[in-house]
Amino acid sequence: MNKQELLNIIKTKITDKIRNFENLIAETRASSNDTKSSMGDKYETGREMLQQEINNLQRQLNESLNQLSVIQKISAEPMDKVQNGALVKTDKGFFYIAASVGEIVYENQKLMAISAESPLVKAMFGKKAGEMFSVNTISQTIQSIE
Template sequence: MDKSKILEIIKLKISEKIQNFENLIAETRASSNDTKSSMGDKYETGREMLQQEVNNLQRQLNEILNQQAIVQKINAEPSSKVQNGALVKTDKGLFYISASLGEIVFDNQKIMTVSAESPLVKAMHGKKGGETFVINNIHQKIESIW
């Protein structure tokens, strides 16, 4: 498995999300400016709702920026145990420990990107190929680690 290409896919996906959130924030702020009027309280309420939406988008953008910082520290070197940056194959699936971005497809294989803080990774952290772990009463065996 070429972890460097998987890492590039993840970095690209994060960059796209950052761009998307920045665009949404800019559009929401622009529409907030459009609602300025001397008509009264209902416009103030509308502006407040838009400001809350901007704050929500900003919070989500900050989360993605934190994920980007984590991913920037990951190298594509082979791993011998489960740790941040490891690509882990279990009998239940393929997991890349980096940032929680959901499923990506690489070489026609589905890979779940998971955070090192996730319960799954905490359950298998530090383990090596051939070892087993249990999460939600489901036994999994680590088949290989890259």
């Protein structure tokens, strides 16, 4: 598998997510401005709910920006142990340790792009091909690392 192409796919997914959050925030702010009225408390509650939604979207946007920052520091170089940027094949599947963007289908192969902060990665971190690890009583063997 070409790790540079995988990185580009992940960057695109995160960039799309960022653009989506920015659009949602802009739309929500616009609808918040539309609720300004002289009719009193009823509209104040509505504006407060919209502000909470904006805050929630802003938090998600910041998480996506942090993911993009992490991705930009990842090297596509081959690796010999599990670390950030490693493409790990276990007897249960493929895992790309980069950012948590979920399932990616690449060259007809499913793989999971997961964060170094996930329990799965923490269990396998630093291990080499041939070593075993266990998460939630499920054991896996690392078959290869790229």
